[in-house]
Amino acid sequence: MPGLATADQVRRMSLLKLILIDNPAVIRRHRDELGALLPSDIAFLTESEPEYLEVLSPNANKGLGLKTLSESMGIRQDETAAIGDYLNDVEMVRWAGIGAAMANAVDEVKLAADIHVRSNDDGGVAQFIDYLLELNNE
Numbered sequence: 001m002p003g004l005a006t007a008d009q010v011r012r013m014s015l016l017k018l019i020l021i022d023n024p025a026v027i028r029r030h031r032d033e034l035g036a037l038l039p040s041d042i043a044f045l046t047e048s049e050p051e052y053l054e055v056l057s058p059n060a061n062k063g064l065g066l067k068t069l070s071e072s073m074g075i076r077q078d079e080t081a082a083i084g085d086y087l088n089d090v091e092m093v094r095w096a097g098i099g100a101a102m103a104n105a106v107d108e109v110k111l112a113a114d115i116h117v118r119s120n121d122d123g124g125v126a127q128f129i130d131y132l133l134e135l136n137n138e
Contacts (some may be wrong), residue, residue, distance in 0.1 A: 017056050024050035047087040054088065063091025083128050084109050085120060098135075100128045 020030055030053050035045055044056045062082075070080050082089070082096035085105040093099035094112040101113035102124045110116060115131065118124040 017054060017060070019048075020053040020055070021051055022053075027051060027053045046090075049086065061091045062089060063093075063095035066092050066095055081128070081132055083117070083125060084113075098132065100124075100131075 020027065022030070027047065027050065031045055031047065034043075034053075034055065038045070038055070041058055044058045044061055046054050046056065046061065048054055062084075066080060066082060067077070069075075070077065076097070077095070078097040080096045081098045081100070082092045083100040083102065084090070084093045085102040087106060087108055089105075090108050090112050093101060093109055098115070099113045100115050100117050101110040102117060103119040103122070105113070105116075115128075117127040117131070
């Protein structure tokens, strides 16, 4: 079984994903500090929950994932849809042909979205699916 990587080995690794978990106030401070230190061509910072700060490769976010998947399947951007509620969803909701924000979404997702639906506890995903089906039937 291989041992733990040394600090020098970690420094030479390509960044895949690093998650910092702490209380939301500390996470916001870390995001501000790391954001000032890490250029956007080195790392992409996002939060997946108030307590989770994710440091990713600049080529790793849900928007790029949706783009790559749709291109590989021959699906045009205007034929895609995405729904989200937290900061790690912003790029995906923004890139999708139709992007939706849950009622309980953070403001950044709401601003990126084309439409707003009910919260995830109140059937918002079903409401979004109904909306998409209605659009398809027009």
